[in-house]
Amino acid sequence: MNKKRSDCPISCSLEMWGDKWSLLIIRDLMIKKECTYGDFLKAGEKIATNILASRLQNLTENGIIAKKDHPDNKLKILYYLTEKGIDLLPLIVEINLWGDKYLQIPEDRKKLIEDIKKDKNKFIEKAKAYLSN
16 A cells, blocks of 8 residues: 555545545446456446556555456456455445435436345345355
C-alpha cells in the first residue's frame, strides 16, 4: 500500500478501494466470481483500458483481489476476490440498499434488492459461501 494520507480508517479504506471503478470491479467479481480483463471491459460502464489496468493493479497490491492463469487459455488471467475482498460484501449490500432507497432502480435490477431485503444476513452468508468456494 502507498503512503497513507492519514490514520483515519475511512480515508485509508477509500485509498484502497473507494473509487467508482474499483467498486465496479469488486461488484463484477462478486457477481461472476472470476473475470478476465476483457470481461471487465465488456461491462456497461465502459471503463477505459488505462483506468482498468491501474485499478486492477491497485486492488491486487492491496490484497483485495488476486489473479491466476486461465485454465483454458494461458494468455488470459482470471481475477478473483481474496478473503479481504469478500469481506467487502456487507458494504456492497448496503450500497445497493442505499441506492434502492434514493435512486430509481430499473425493474430488471429489483430482484437482487428484494432478495437482500428478505433476509440480509442470510443473503450475505450465502454470497460469501459462493465466493469462498
